[in-house]
Amino acid sequence: MQAITDAELEAWHDYEIESPREIVALLRQLAEKNQLVRMLIKGEADVCVTSLLHVDPDTDTVIVDRSVSPEQNQRIVAAGTVRCDTSLDKIRIVFGLEGLSEVEYDGGTALRAAIPASLIRLQRREFYRMPTPVTNPVRATIPLPVDMGGAVAVFPLADISCGGIAIYDNKMQLGTTIGETYANCRIDLPEIGPVTCSLQIRNSIDMTLLNNKTSRRLGCQFVDISRGNLAAVQRYITKLERERNARLAGLA
CATH class of the missing domain: 2.40.10.220 (predicted glycosyltransferase like domains)
Structure with a gap:
């Protein structure tokens, strides 16, 4: 996937989803399919490949697998906000995660963040019917x-x-x-x-x-x-x- 610029994100405003139920449904599909997610910490200069582990709308949290690098995990937590880029059924999904912190999950350590308030669902519509x-x-x-x-x-x-x-x-x-x-x-x-x-x-x-x-x-x-x-x-x-x-x- 090519890197997404802020200008492109602004241009893709029409593809933005803000319905909490739709966002939860899409994130759960990503988790169920164990879809790989590119987490951009400082743009393309610092990228972590991860996946979603659990989505809980009751606590407004999403659990993300942590990096294998402890130093990179520290950078993720310190970043405040990271951008995530993935795909679902050949459709590109882009969203941000805020307030990441380390948490105990399923016998190990993972990262927890708030469920994003919006995400972009960008499909190549000329090929998708x-x-x-x-x-x-x-x-x-x-x-x-x-x-x-x-x-x-x-x-x-x-x-x-x-x-x-x-x-x-x-x-x-x-x-x-x-x-x-x-x-x-x-x-x-x-x-x-x-x-x-x-x-x-x-x-x-x-x-x-x-x-x-x-x-x-x-x-x-x-x-x-x-x-x-x-x-x-x-x-x-x-x-x-x-x-x-x-x-x-x-x-x-």
Whole structure:
């Protein structure tokens, strides 16, 4: 991982999570998966590779494995605040820990800190797709060209990212020509609002369903999408992620 600067942290404010329940859920996943964490004591000049051992919201504490170096442990405690950098399911997680102190834990010595008040969950959204709801599908409205009848067709989404969407073309209306672009499309994002852009076909998969009917899944790339519309897509993805995290934590 590349080092994160203060300027980057400020730019990533939109990816900041401040919900205590979500923070606890993410930290617990890191602990359960024994995910390695880079603890930056004085930037890249002084780094400790560690892991989270326990997260206790009742006492507002997180237990972190200590360094093998006693001198480095002293520097960690003296630093006051350290920055932690790790990943979870290929998504980068960045958070700070304050007030670290040594504590007896599980027959040994570890480090204790307060649960962070916020963290940054930064995923490479151009490669990461979030599945959209199945029971109440998000829908994309695509105007068909004259040679396809000139009507307006509606398609349920399979997933969404900041690079594009995947749709189900159950009636085989759009064809499979890679690079075919449809202008003035609208995607209605629940609780966010409509997003308009052009969609370009990038891949196509024909599927046989359990009832032996055939369906087609089309991967579509956003074309000429405005910054405002892209921000709306980002907000919707964040909403889906938070709902998923709540389900994983048994809170929804």
